[in-house]
Amino acid sequence: MQNKREIHADRIVIKIGTSTLIHNNSQPNMHVIERLAYVLSSLKKAGKEVVLVSSGAIGVGMGVLGLKERPFKISKQQAVSSVGQTELIQLYNQALHKNDMVAAQMLLTRDITDYPESHTNVMNTFQELLEIPNAIPIINENDSVTVSEMDHHTKFGDNDQLSAIVANLINADLLIMLSDIDGFYNGNPKKESTVKYDTVHAINEEIIGAAGGHGSKYGTGGMTTKLKAAKLILKHHQQMILADGKEPDIVLNILAGDNVGTLFSETD
Numbered sequence: 050m051q052n053k054r055e056i057h058a059d060r061i062v063i064k065i066g067t068s069t070l071i072h073n074n075s076q077p078n079m080h081v082i083e084r085l086a087y088v089l090s091s092l093k094k095a096g097k098e099v100v101l102v103s104s105g106a107i108g109v110g111m112g113v114l115g116l117k118e119r120p121f122k123i124s125k126q127q128a129v130s131s132v133g134q135t136e137l138i139q140l141y142n143q144a145l146h147k148n149d150m151v152a153a154q155m156l157l158t159r160d161i162t163d164y165p166e167s168h169t170n171v172m173n174t175f176q177e178l179l180e181i182p183n184a185i186p187i188i189n190e191n192d193s194v195t196v197s198e199m200d201h202h203t204k205f206g207d208n209d210q211l212s213a214i215v216a217n218l219i220n221a222d223l224l225i226m227l228s229d230i231d232g233f234y235n236g237n238p239k240k241e242s243t244v245k246y247d248t249v250h251a252i253n254e255e256i257i258g259a260a261g262g263h264g265s266k267y268g269t270g271g272m273t274t275k276l277k278a279a280k281l282i283l284k285h286h287q288q289m290i291l292a293d294g295k296e297p298d299i300v301l302n303i304l305a306g307d308n309v310g311t312l313f314s315e316t317d
């Protein structure tokens with residue numbers, strides 16, 4: 050195992066998962082939000098281009114509305130998500146303000162890849178936002194309007210894939226995926242004794258088999274959706290690192306080349 054990695058990343062997409070952002074009682078993890086805001090701001094001030102893809106809208110909404118269980122009905126989930134999204138952005142914004150930054154919310158649908166005009170518009174918005182010295186784009190799927198029908202699909206599926214699509218679109222140097230686990234293992238580490246992969250070069254059958262089934266109570270996709278994201282990243286010859294986000298300062302370690310998490314990359 051190498052001690053240092055060669056990481057050269059100026060344009061970075063960071064994705065944070067629900068299980069990292071939300072406590073088990075549906076309350077947002079303010080430590081994570083505060084430190085994430087600090088890290089994003091520090092990177093921006095250091096001249097990096099950063100974009101955050103944040104999950105957590107439904108989880109935060111459940112907390113605000115006092116719901117114990119995630120609603121089953123899709124329309125109810127969409128309503129809870131819209132409550133949670135507002136609250137979440139407000140929390141990020143307050144934390145960013147302390148670092149002289151502001152949040153720029155972008156709620157996207159798959160139209161950005163399917164319709165040329167939508168694609169042009171979103172690319173122009175990214176371009177402008179990345180040039181604003183104190184704006185941090187925070188992205189989520191636009192839950193209340195996306196559909197998944199026979200001839201019309203505007204859902205991204207999940208935020209893991211959304212973050213990879215965004216990284217592809219803006220040609221990011223690195224996608225950092227912050228989860229509640231410190232990397233990708235050869236089986237579910239919460240259930241069996243497993244070994245962490247340092248680097249994954251290709252999403253082959255062995256790797257897919259290791260992803261197993263589902264994630265945590267609040268998270269949605271487990272490793273399956275993260276591997277789909279990794280596949281998109283590798284297809285575009287980009288890099289992704291999956292790491293534990295409970296201390297978001299880990300992003301600074303990753304960018305310093307510390308050997309943390311699991312690197313998905315064609316090369317070492």
Ligand code: ADP
Pocket residue numbers: 065066067068069227228229230232233234235236237238239259260261262263264265266267268269270271272
């Ligand atoms: P997030 O909310 O960050 O998107 P999830 O809860 O959906 O995260 O997925 C992370 C969980 O996936 C881990 O906590 C772990 O229990 C589970 N998991 C299943 N298989 C693996 C594996 N091979 N390596 C790492 N974690 C795994």
